[in-house]
Amino acid sequence: AQKITQTQPGMFVQEKEAVTLDCTYDTSDQSYGLFWYKQPSSGEMIFLIYQGSYDEQNATEGRYSLNFQKARKSANLVISASQLGDSAMYFCAMREHMNQAGTALIFGKGTTLSVSS
Amino acid sequence: ETGVTQTPRHLVMGMTNKKSLKCEQHLGHNAMYWYKQSAKKPLELMFVYSLEERVENNSVPSRFSPECPNSSHLFLHLHTLQPEDSALYLCASSPPGQGASGELFFGEGSRLTVL
Numbered sequence: 001a002q003k004i005t006q007t008q009p010g011m012f013v014q015e016k017e018a019v020t021l022d023c024t025y026d027t028s029d030q031s032y033g034l035f036w037y038k039q040p041s042s043g044e045m046i047f048l049i050y051q052g053s054y055d056e057q058n059a060t061e062g063r064y065s066l067n068f069q070k071a072r073k074s075a076n077l078v079i080s081a082s083q084l085g086d087s088a089m090y091f092c093a094m095r096e097h098m099n100q101a102g103t104a105l106i107f108g109k110g111t112t113l114s115v116s117s
Numbered sequence: 118e119t120g121v122t123q124t125p126r127h128l129v130m131g132m133t134n135k136k137s138l139k140c141e142q143h144l145g146h147n148a149m150y151w152y153k154q155s156a157k158k159p160l161e162l163m164f165v166y167s168l169e170e171r172v173e174n175n176s177v178p179s180r181f182s183p184e185c186p187n188s189s190h191l192f193l194h195l196h197t198l199q200p201e202d203s204a205l206y207l208c209a210s211s212p213p214g215q216g217a218s219g220e221l222f223f224g225e226g227s228r229l230t231v232l
Contacts, residue, residue: 004159033219043205045223091160095219103211103219104150104173107160 002027004092006108013082013115020067021077021111023092029053033095034075035105036066040088048090051075082115089113120144123208123224131232132198138227140191140208147213149191150221151183154205166191198231205229 003026013019025034036048051059051066059066067076079086089112093105121142130136140149151163165173166185180202182194191208205228209221 035220037223043207043226043228045207045209045221047220047222050220104162104165105221106162109157109159 002029002032002094002096002106004094004106004108006092006111008111009109010112010114013113015084015115015117016081018078018080019082019113021079021090021092021113023075023077023108025073025075025092025094027073027094029097034066034068035093035095036064036075036077037091037093037107038086038088039091039110045091049077079113084115084117087113087115121208121210121222121224123206123227125227126225127228127230129230129232130195130198132200134198135194135196137195138193138206138208138229140193140224142189142210142222142224144210144222145212146210146222147188148211149185149188150209150211151191151193152207152209154207154226156204160207164193195229198229200231203229203231 005024032053034051038046049059049061049064049066051068058068063080065078089110091110092108095103096106124139148167150165152160154160162175163177164183169185180197184192205226207226208224211221
């Protein structure tokens with residue numbers, strides 16, 4: 001069974017500093033996708049970044065980058081130049097194939113990021 | 118505006134009540150999902166619909182009953198719930214085909230409290 005592990009319940013960072021949120025995964029699939037989502041206090045899940053298992057380069061989206069280490073089965077999220085608005089819950093997720101058509105995502109427990117001024 | 122709209126945003130109900138959560142998307146997506154988010158637990162996948170057919174039911178108790186009348190609407194009918202069912206219920210949709218990523222687009226959730 002696929003599994004996502006986020007070992008940091010909470011992280012604290014000061015504005016303008018970089019922070020790394022850890023994620024490890026377990027799967028026997030050769031082809032898979034990894035995602036990071038942000039959940040502010042409003043509850044909405046906001047897609048941040050995606051990494052495919054066959055992508056040779058680490059994904060980047062603005063201030064977000066994904067440090068993908070396939071052999072270690074890790075997919076850490078790096079946020080550069082943190083902003084107060086980055087304070088939220090962050091979830092790592094993996095795409096899981098359903099028995100029939102389509103896919104769904106399985107999620108880790110999340111990491112709460114607090115950014116201070 | 119996320120493109121996926123959930124109503125109501127907040128719901129308080131007694132254990133004997135019957136209520137429904139509604140999810141609507143006009144993004145042209147053909148798959149829709151219900152997730153449950155309880156405190157200190159990962160998001161739990163409840164139901165998956167693809168092309169209006171249920172393709173996954175993750176051992177969810179029968180007191181939760183999903184309905185997908187068309188590709189734009191998804192309901193979660195609730196009856197005789199328990200206090201431990203109190204949670205944030207998130208609806209999501211995804212576009213046709215696997216695409217480059219297969220990301221899910223989420224609504225803002227319905228916060229349910231069962232008394």
